[in-house]
Amino acid sequence: MFQTNKASMSILILFCCIxxxxxxxxxxxxxxxxxxxxxQSGNQRLLPNNNVFFDNLSQDVGPGFGNxxxxxxxxxxxxxNHLYIGTNTVGYDLTSxxxxxxxRGCLRNITGGILGLFDCLDPFIRQDGGQIWRLSYDxxxxxxxxxxxxxxxxxxxxxxxxxxxxxxxxxxTRVEEEASFFLISxxxxxxxxxxxxxxQGGLASRAMTVYQNMLYVGLDGFPSVSGVxxxxxxxxxxxxxxxYLSDAPFGNSGGVGELLVHDDKLWIGITNDVSxxxxxxxxxxxxxxxxxxxxxxxxxxxxxxxxxxxLGAIGSNNLGVSTMISYNGQLWVGTANFIDGFSLFVTDGxxxxxxxxxxxxxxxxxxxxxxxxxxxxxxxxxxxxNSGFLRLLISQEIELRSMFDFRGxxxxxxxxxxxxKKFESIRLPAGWGCADWGIRTMKSCFNGARMCxxxxxxxxxxxxxxxxxxxxxxGTEIWSVEEIPDDFNVFESWP
Numbered sequence: 001m002f003q004t005n006k007a008s009m010s011i012l013i014l015f016c017c018i019x020x021x022x023x024x025x026x027x028x029x030x031x032x033x034x035x036x037x038x039x040q041s042g043n044q045r046l047l048p049n050n051n052v053f054f055d056n057l058s059q060d061v062g063p064g065f066g067n068x069x070x071x072x073x074x075x076x077x078x079x080x081n082h083l084y085i086g087t088n089t090v091g092y093d094l095t096s097x098x099x100x101x102x103x104r105g106c107l108r109n110i111t112g113g114i115l116g117l118f119d120c121l122d123p124f125i126r127q128d129g130g131q132i133w134r135l136s137y138d139x140x141x142x143x144x145x146x147x148x149x150x151x152x153x154x155x156x157x158x159x160x161x162x163x164x165x166x167x168x169x170x171x172x173t174r175v176e177e178e179a180s181f182f183l184i185s186x187x188x189x190x191x192x193x194x195x196x197x198x199x200q201g202g203l204a205s206r207a208m209t210v211y212q213n214m215l216y217v218g219l220d221g222f223p224s225v226s227g228v229x230x231x232x233x234x235x236x237x238x239x240x241x242x243x244y245l246s247d248a249p250f251g252n253s254g255g256v257g258e259l260l261v262h263d264d265k266l267w268i269g270i271t272n273d274v275s276x277x278x279x280x281x282x283x284x285x286x287x288x289x290x291x292x293x294x295x296x297x298x299x300x301x302x303x304x305x306x307x308x309x310x311l312g313a314i315g316s317n318n319l320g321v322s323t324m325i326s327y328n329g330q331l332w333v334g335t336a337n338f339i340d341g342f343s344l345f346v347t348d349g350x351x352x353x354x355x356x357x358x359x360x361x362x363x364x365x366x367x368x369x370x371x372x373x374x375x376x377x378x379x380x381x382x383x384x385x386n387s388g389f390l391r392l393l394i395s396q397e398i399e400l401r402s403m404f405d406f407r408g409x410x411x412x413x414x415x416x417x418x419x420x421k422k423f424e425s426i427r428l429p430a431g432w433g434c435a436d437w438g439i440r441t442m443k444s445c446f447n448g449a450r451m452c453x454x455x456x457x458x459x460x461x462x463x464x465x466x467x468x469x470x471x472x473x474x475g476t477e478i479w480s481v482e483e484i485p486d487d488f489n490v491f492e493s494w495p
Contacts, residue, residue: 052488054429057083057135057452057478061142062466064457064475065133073454073476074130076441077160079167079189082134083445084145085454085478086157086169089130095462097124121460130156132169134189135478137446145189161208163215164239168195170205170217181205181219198242199235207259211266212287214238218256218268232256232270234285245285249292253281254320262326263350267294269333271320280318280335282351294351301356304421305495309359314340325373327380327415332357334370338387341365362413362423362494371410372442376451379484380415382423383439389458409473410438410456416493417486425492426484433473435461445480453479 064070065087072088097103097120106120132146146157146169155172162168166185169192181202183195199205202219209216219233232250236243250256254272257280261267270281282295298312318335322342325332331351335343341361347354361367361384369385386409409432416422428436432455441454454476461474469475 050427050489050491052426052481052484054431054453054479054481056429056431057480058142058476059470061133062475063469063473063477065131065142068457068461068463068469068475070131070476071457071459072156072440073456073478074156074158074440075160075169076443076445076452076454077162077167078443078445078447079160079162081137082145082189083137083452083478084160084167084169084189085133085135085441085476086160087131087133087476088156088158090155090459097121100124130171132157145186146184146192155204158204158206159208161210161215163210163237168208168215170208172202172204183217195242198237199233199244202233203255205256207256207269209259209261209266211236211259211261211285216259216266218259220255220271221253234268247290248285249283249290250281257321258324260324260326260331262324262331265291265350267324267331269321269324280315280320282321282333284351291351296345296354296356301354301359303356303358303360303495305358305363307360309356311356311359314343314359318343322369322371323373325375325380327373327375332373332380334373334382336369336371336385337361338368339365341367342370342384344370344382357421358494367411369438371456372439374442374444374451376444376481377483379417381442381451382413383442383453384411384413385438385440385456386410387437389434389437389460409434409436412439412453413494414484414488421495423494424490425494426488427491429479431470431473431477432479433471436473436477440476450480450482453481455479 058065069089070087071090073085074088075086077084103120129148131144131148133142134145135142157169157171159170160167166187167189168183168185170181171184172181181204182200183198184192185195186192199217199219202221204220205217206220207218215237217235221231221233230252232253232255234245234248234256236245250270253270256268257271258269259266265284265286268283268285270283284291284294296311298315300308300310302308317339318337320336321333322336323334329348331347333345337343340359341364343359344357345354346357366386366388367384368387370382371385372383374381412426412428413423414426416424435458436455437458438456439453440456443452445452455473457473457475461472464472464474
């Protein structure tokens, strides 16, 4: 162990992570023809001891769809005979930051841990303009469905949903402390219109779903940004009229993290739920009234690994509900937590009888988000966001062994089909690089025949040559899987 200036270590950390990526590159990559008709062959990449085959659907266009600033596949949706991807184009000029005395001073006096790092880096943010891309199932080719470098679109497209023959996408921007969320829609996927009568003014929207033949949209508030509501909002649309549900009991909560239909009710996952003295909350809506009594009690729980947790003590570290799924009649709720690792809860009923699965990211507190959940071929899958790279950037002490062993990438976990109360991780493909810090989107695709995964690439990676970008994961990529064998080779199990 040795002490060092954090800013001066940033470039060294990047170099060591590149070395780590190459050191973990497989000795051989097994190429085979794609199982999808009309898609390019030779895209399947297999790590040693892995029998789950991944196809890189975006290989022809390259990482970030040819622009490495497209860091996230922020949203994913099937519509017609296409798969649509909405990107988030955000990054940081880390080289300029390291050379800036103001940044170095900020790092020396950092507060707020990982979240404080973003405050230091805010002057060095780069955003090129969000896009929507689509993949044709007929031809296997990609094309730009919406290319916007306008200021009003530059943050990207965070959520998509299909309703009444139209595809809807939530768009957001933030320019000099002003924000303006809005909604766009299209009947053909190429000609888009702004929903002028729809919800507007929120910081962003990450939640949208259809319930009782109506489209529901949840908004994030942000009290320090002008023109933005201070709290979460919920809107619905019946095909003719947009309605703001002013009686929603969210108080001064920060935003709507997720919307899900379960047990004939609309479940609303909340971020920064100050009404419960915790940072996450749950509510239900039956089309008429809200129920604010369904969230887990702030009491002591025993997780699947036998560790006891006081939810009242750790609850404030959970930034909010990040994802939910209805699986085998059970409701599963995952959170985001930069300190302890994500929490995961499950209930057999309609809330009130909760079981804590984990409160430390499956034993790895770097697993910050349970970011995506999906049922695929009867399996319950979880994709994570891993904040290991961020922790290296703000660490006061750097251990050389950890730097060279470090990957800090997103992980894919499956609920075991053979053992009760056990999760098993699936090795991601050889092209999943050390800059891929999370699984941002995960959906059933190709009309249910496959699972598609959209990666989240590290904000801080500099522009690198495209060949190197493919190995690092510098820029979002889209992967697909046809099947996960019952006897897949387990990479790691928990607990």
